[in-house]
Amino acid sequence: MRSADRPLSPHLQIYRWQLTSVLSILHRVTGVVLAVGGILVVSWLVAAASGPEAYGAVADFIGSWLGIVLLLGWSAALFYHLCNGIRHLVWDTGHALDLKSTYIGGWIVVAATAILTVIAWVAGISRWVG
Amino acid sequence: MRSPLGRAIGLGSAKEGVEHWMLQRVTALALVPLVLWFVIALIGLVGADFDTVQEWVGRPLPAICLVLMLIATFYHASLGLQVVIEDYVHGEFSRLGLVIIVRLACVALAVAGTVAVLTLALGAAS
Numbered sequence: 705m706r707s708a709d710r711p712l713s714p715h716l717q718i719y720r721w722q723l724t725s726v727l728s729i730l731h732r733v734t735g736v737v738l739a740v741g742g743i744l745v746v747s748w749l750v751a752a753a754s755g756p757e758a759y760g761a762v763a764d765f766i767g768s769w770l771g772i773v774l775l776l777g778w779s780a781a782l783f784y785h786l787c788n789g790i791r792h793l794v795w796d797t798g799h800a801l802d803l804k805s806t807y808i809g810g811w812i813v814v815a816a817t818a819i820l821t822v823i824a825w826v827a828g829i830s831r832w833v834g
Numbered sequence: 835m836r837s838p839l840g841r842a843i844g845l846g847s848a849k850e851g852v853e854h855w856m857l858q859r860v861t862a863l864a865l866v867p868l869v870l871w872f873v874i875a876l877i878g879l880v881g882a883d884f885d886t887v888q889e890w891v892g893r894p895l896p897a898i899c900l901v902l903m904l905i906a907t908f909y910h911a912s913l914g915l916q917v918v919i920e921d922y923v924h925g926e927f928s929r930l931g932l933v934i935i936v937r938l939a940c941v942a943l944a945v946a947g948t949v950a951v952l953t954l955a956l957g958a959a960s
Contacts, residue, residue: 732918739911739940746947749900752887753950759884779873786869789862796859824873831880 723810731788734781741778776825783820787813854913861910868903875899892954904947912940 744766751762765771791809794800800809836852875896879887890896915936923929952958 735914736918739915742907742911742943746943749891749947749950752891753953756884782869786866793859793862824877827877828880831877
């Protein structure tokens with residue numbers, strides 16, 4: 705068989721996804737997403753230093769539907785990247801590298817991301833309303 | 835960071851792989867408390883008007899934490915994005931070009947954010 709005809713892995717249509725590989729690629733995706741989100745943080749700070757008009761424009765964007773959806777996505781990405789980053793730092797010490805631990809750690813990260821995102825938004829919304 | 839044996843045999847990265855790996859983790863460690871602080875601070879600022887935000891950014895503790903966070907964030911981002919680019923962009927020229935652009939953008943963003951914070955912290959804002 706010529707090398708070009710060899711089956712390539714993974715076949716994405718019939719690929720059986722695993723938690724570990726999905727979380728791995730998500731770490732990368734959220735990292736890139738957060739880098740883009742960093743632009744908004746800097747815009748917010750520069751606007752605050754520039755004056756009320758510039759700040760109003762950024763605040764209007766953040767308060768718009770698109771801004772809130774982006775903020776929701778960024779907050780979830782942040783908590784995920786933070787939790788999974790800690791999982792990576794634990795691995796770097798040589799711990800929890802066996803198959804069972806990677807799954808347990810993975811599910812802890814998923815749960816922690818969901819809980820932290822919900823807590824942050826409940827706290828934020830209750831401050832907004834109250 | 836390299837072991838004496840590794841240095842003597844001369845194997846491993848021919849570039850700055852160890853420093854890259856280490857700095858990615860050092861900045862990650864720094865970002866754990868900084869980012870948690872930032873999220874809590876932002877929740878506290880929900881609904882705040884322009885004057886409140888200006889006053890808050892200019893206070894010593896927020897200003898210090900913000901500058902530290904900006905430096906750690908964009909250092910971490912530049913290292914991480916470099917790895918992503920090196921994995922997926924195959925042409926030597928476009929790969930190097932993209933890495934340079936991303937690094938310059940990260941430096942520019944970190945400087946812009948830091949100057950904004952210092953402007954408010956040092957009372958130079960109009």
